Amino acid sequence: HYSFFPGRPRWPDHRRDLTYAFAPENGLTDEVKGVFTRAFARWAAVTPLTFTAVESFRAADIRIGFYAGDHGDGEPFDGVLGTLAHAFSPPSGHFHLDGDESWVVTGDLRSAPVTAIDLESVAVHEIGHLLGLGHSSVEESIMFPTITSRTRKVDLAVDDVTGIQELY
Ligand code: TQI
Ligand code: ZN
Ligand code: ZN
Numbered sequence: 001h002y003s004f005f006p007g008r009p010r011w012p013d014h015r016r017d018l019t020y021a022f023a024p025e026n027g028l029t030d031e032v033k034g035v036f037t038r039a040f041a042r043w044a045a046v047t048p049l050t051f052t053a054v055e056s057f058r059a060a061d062i063r064i065g066f067y068a069g070d071h072g073d074g075e076p077f078d079g080v081l082g083t084l085a086h087a088f089s090p091p092s093g094h095f096h097l098d099g100d101e102s103w104v105v106t107g108d109l110r111s112a113p114v115t116a117i118d119l120e121s122v123a124v125h126e127i128g129h130l131l132g133l134g135h136s137s138v139e140e141s142i143m144f145p146t147i148t149s150r151t152r153k154v155d156l157a158v159d160d161v162t163g164i165q166e167l168y
Contacts, residue, residue, distance in 0.1 A: 002143060002163025003134035005089040010132040010167045011061075015091070017050045021057040023065030032105055032119070036064060039123035042154065043131060046161045047168045061093045062130060068099035080115050084147070087126035095126055109150045118152045128160065132167050136160070 011018065020040065022028050033053070040051035054060050070076040077083055077098040085097040097103070102116040109118060128143050136143040138159040147153070156164075 001138060002136045002141065002159050002166075004132055004163075004167065005134050008132070008167070009090045011049070011090045015061070016048055016168075017052065018061040018093075019052050019054040019059070020062035020064060020095075021054050021060035023063070024057055026066050028066075035105055035120045036123050039120050039127055039154070042124055042156055043127055043164065046156060047131075047164055049131070049168060061091075062095055063093055064095045064097070066097045066099040071096065081117075081149070084117055085122050085126050087129040089129065090132050093130065095130055097122070097126075104150075109152060112150055114149060116150050117147070118150075118154075121147060121151070121153045124154050124156070128164070131164060133160070133163050136163070 020036070022033060037053065043049065044051055057063055068077060073094065073096070075086055077100060079100045080102070083098060084101055087095045102113045103119045104112050104116045105119055109116065124142050133143050135145040136159050138144060138157060140157040141159040142153065142156055143160055143163070
């Protein structure tokens with residue numbers, strides 16, 4: 001079953017059209033950016049929320065960046081595997097991914113390194129957190145707190161949709 005963060009934080013009614021931007025220093029390719037666009041679209045399809053990419057990192061509601069190790073927010077990343085990414089509850093908008101992971105953007109996961117992690121799967125999960133969902137006890141849920149390397153899980157389960165629709 002889905003859960004919310006303590007105090008049930010969410011983006012307020014007057015902030016339904018959210019913007020996102022990528023840390024300029026990451027110099028991400030359009031292919032990588034497209035993974036996030038697809039991940040946002042999965043949540044937009046089941047909520048009144050919209051997500052629009054903007055150029056200004058400073059001005060964006062949701063700020064996405066890849067960082068290795070200590071990156072200044074008191075929650076350092078830990079190298080390969082372990083913590084893969086973290087996102088903070090609304091209305092923080094901080095979405096950080098561990099730059100030391102072997103992120104898989106496209107192609108065959110089976111031929112990827114054993115430690116490879118599917119980027120879109122993690123993005124869909126972290127966006128759930130950014131919107132106010134905690135973890136779920138339902139194994140099929142995107143918000144279930146386990147991910148296996150070289151596995152792709154990107155479709156929202158009924159439990160995810162029920163949870164997010166209770167919030168928005
Ligand atoms: N990052 C944790 C996560 O996103 C960070 C975290 C731990 C957390 N406890 C939390 C975030 C409580 C919000 C609330 O869950 S992670 C998974 C999953 C991670 C884990 O790197 O461990 C995914 C990132 F669900 F598979 F465990 C992505 Cl999909
Ligand atoms: Zn961080
Ligand atoms: Zn999580």
